[in-house]
Amino acid sequence: MEYILKTNGLCKQYKSFKALNGLTMNVPKGSIYGFIGKNGAGKTTLIRLICGLQFPTEGSFEIYGTKNTDAGICSARRRIGAVVETPSIFPEMTAQENLKHQFRIIGIPSFEKVDELLELVGLADTGKKKAKDFSLGMRQRLGIAIALCGDPDFLILDEPINGLDPQGIIEVRELILKLNRENNITVLISSHILDELSKLATHYGFIDKGAVVREMSAQALIDACRKCIMLTVSDTEAAVKALEKSGFNSEYKLLENNRIDLYAQPNITELVHAFDEQGCELITVKEHDETLEGFFISLVGGDSHD
Amino acid sequence: MTKLIRADMIRMFRTRAMHLMMLLFAGLMILEGWIASGEDVESEGHVFSSIIFGMGSMLLPMFVSIGICLIIGAEFNNGGIRNKMTVGHTRQGIYGSWLICSFVITLVMEAVLIVSSLAAGFIFGKNIDISDISVKALVINILVMTVCTLSFTALIVLFCTLFTGYKSVAVAFIYNEALMMIFSLMGELFKSSEGYKLASRFFIQAQMKFYTAIEVTDSPWLTVLCSGSLGIAATIAGIVSFRNQDMK
Numbered sequence: 001m002e003y004i005l006k007t008n009g010l011c012k013q014y015k016s017f018k019a020l021n022g023l024t025m026n027v028p029k030g031s032i033y034g035f036i037g038k039n040g041a042g043k044t045t046l047i048r049l050i051c052g053l054q055f056p057t058e059g060s061f062e063i064y065g066t067k068n069t070d071a072g073i074c075s076a077r078r079r080i081g082a083v084v085e086t087p088s089i090f091p092e093m094t095a096q097e098n099l100k101h102q103f104r105i106i107g108i109p110s111f112e113k114v115d116e117l118l119e120l121v122g123l124a125d126t127g128k129k130k131a132k133d134f135s136l137g138m139r140q141r142l143g144i145a146i147a148l149c150g151d152p153d154f155l156i157l158d159e160p161i162n163g164l165d166p167q168g169i170i171e172v173r174e175l176i177l178k179l180n181r182e183n184n185i186t187v188l189i190s191s192h193i194l195d196e197l198s199k200l201a202t203h204y205g206f207i208d209k210g211a212v213v214r215e216m217s218a219q220a221l222i223d224a225c226r227k228c229i230m231l232t233v234s235d236t237e238a239a240v241k242a243l244e245k246s247g248f249n250s251e252y253k254l255l256e257n258n259r260i261d262l263y264a265q266p267n268i269t270e271l272v273h274a275f276d277e278q279g280c281e282l283i284t285v286k287e288h289d290e291t292l293e294g295f296f297i298s299l300v301g302g303d304s305h306d
Numbered sequence: 307m308t309k310l311i312r313a314d315m316i317r318m319f320r321t322r323a324m325h326l327m328m329l330l331f332a333g334l335m336i337l338e339g340w341i342a343s344g345e346d347v348e349s350e351g352h353v354f355s356s357i358i359f360g361m362g363s364m365l366l367p368m369f370v371s372i373g374i375c376l377i378i379g380a381e382f383n384n385g386g387i388r389n390k391m392t393v394g395h396t397r398q399g400i401y402g403s404w405l406i407c408s409f410v411i412t413l414v415m416e417a418v419l420i421v422s423s424l425a426a427g428f429i430f431g432k433n434i435d436i437s438d439i440s441v442k443a444l445v446i447n448i449l450v451m452t453v454c455t456l457s458f459t460a461l462i463v464l465f466c467t468l469f470t471g472y473k474s475v476a477v478a479f480i481y482n483e484a485l486m487m488i489f490s491l492m493g494e495l496f497k498s499s500e501g502y503k504l505a506s507r508f509f510i511q512a513q514m515k516f517y518t519a520i521e522v523t524d525s526p527w528l529t530v531l532c533s534g535s536l537g538i539a540a541t542i543a544g545i546v547s548f549r550n551q552d553m554k
Contacts, residue, residue, distance in 0.1 A: 014552075051392045053553035077394035084392070085554075088385025092322065104313035106393050150393050 002029040004064060004154050004186045005050065011058035012045050012210075019045040021210035022059065027188055027203070032180050034201030035190040038300060042210040043190040044085060047158050051082050063154070081152035083160060087143020091132030095123045095142050098131060102149040121145040121175060137168030144175065155179065157189045161196055169196060176200055194292045208300035223253070225295050229262040230286040236260065238280035246274045261288070310395060310403035318377050318407055331369045331415060332422040335362055339426020362419045363514035364486070366455060370415050371462045371478035374408045378466040379474050387553060397549045405463050405541060412459045416452060440521065447517040450526045454510035457537030464544035467551065485511035507532035
């Protein structure tokens with residue numbers, strides 16, 4: 001798998017506080033990577049390091065295969081667009097002026113794409129309205145438009161739905177999905193709102209106390225959170241025969257240590273009989289019903305960092 | 307860096323605060339000309355020189371510092387600096403662009419000072435004898451004042467990166483006022499001291515009272531050397547500090 005961003009044991013220390021503590025993660029190309037953690041877990045710190053706003057105290061990272069200590073890191077960053085914390089916009093300028101300013105910073109001589117970008121983020125009709133008079137959602141979308149000025153392959157969004165109303169959340173979500181699917185932009189999106197990320201992300205990284213505690217694909221997360229009956233049996237081969245015979249054709253998953261997850265609601269008495277017929281003992285039966293939030297809490301613990 | 311300079315220049319000259327500051331500065335210079343025309347300014351040669359080397363040179367550092375701090379402070383406050391760094395601009399490039407733009411602000415403000423003083427001189431000083439004005443003194447003193455002000459500008463850019471955001475406006479204002487007060491008090495106490503004379507060559511706040519339109523200031527090249535070296539030192543310190551600074 002090709003990775004856009006790789007971090008290796010990244011640490012960042014502010015005096016006595018360790019914001020990042022050996023963070024290792026990999027963002028696959030073409031993915032929407034949901035970066036989840038509680039407030040203060042180190043999400044924004046990581047983004048600041050990637051964007052070059054701060055320097056790691058230990059460890060390293062690579063953007064498009066270029067190490068952060070290499071001379072070419074600035075060139076690699078030209079392929080990035082980012083909205084770090086709050087959207088970086090000049091409030092006294094209109095949406096169009098803000099985009100033109102960013103075009104000049106990047107060195108794009110023509111402003112042809114300005115209207116296209118405003119259209120893309122739904123700000124085409126803002127006219128002479130200054131950014132200071134924009135709603136939070138409009139500012140967020142303008143921030144994303146600015147991040148898109150240089151035609152990036154990699155978009156970093158730090159808590160892009162914070163403070164948005166439901167309509168704003170839907171707009172930003174659809175925009176991110178569109179950018180990923182139609183423009184093939186890899187997106188790293190940090191949030192602590194798991195439910196919202198689950199509607200977007202193809203990959204997840206769970207961060208706690210400055211380290212990634214788990215990386216997984218969206219499918220793996222769905223599987224982990226899917227309601228199922230967890231069985232422990234004496235003989236998996238016999239158990240499979242019993243399950244197939246009982247009509248649970250592909251609704252189960254074989255795991256290690258004679259464990260089987262059954263994604264159905266069987267009649268337990270009938271199931272026990274079927275196993276017995278195949279000479280398989282059913283050792284334990286447990287119901288597994290975990291929400292995304294429950295899974296997150298089980299990974300990072302329940303105490304708040306706020 | 308040329309991309310950054312171009313972008314910063316356009317933003318700077320389109321900022322309404324800059325236009326207002328230039329207008330206010332010009333207005334104050336003309337007002338000063340009107341006030342000076344009612345006083346006995348014959349000893350200074352002409353009402354024009356009393357503006358440019360009197361009130362003008364006192365207000366110039368203040369207006370320059372406010373202008374620069376507003377322009378650079380906005381980058382920190384609104385996150386403009388993040389947009390520059392994220393797209394791969396180097397910190398030296400960003401600092402260099404700010405420095406060049408700040409020099410341009412300084413020169414524009416000085417041009418406003420000279421033009422408005424000239425205008426005030428023509429409007430309010432018609433009946434005053436100007437025969438003792440030396441063009442050479444005027445030109446050299448303006449050039450020395452320019453170098454001192456540019457050196458001060460380099461210091462203000464350093465402050466803007468050390469005290470990020472609009473708090474740099476307050477820091478620059480306090481620095482400017484404190485230096486004026488210190489050199490004004492020290493001037494009374496150590497007027498003949500060589501140490502004081504040398505120290506005063508580094509700072510525009512100490513230099514301004516030595517300029518007239520009648521005679522060239524004492525050892526102008528030494529002043530240029532001292533003040534220029536302070537500006538260079540401030541720039542080196544600024545770049546080194548900015549290169550290692552954590553941004554938010």
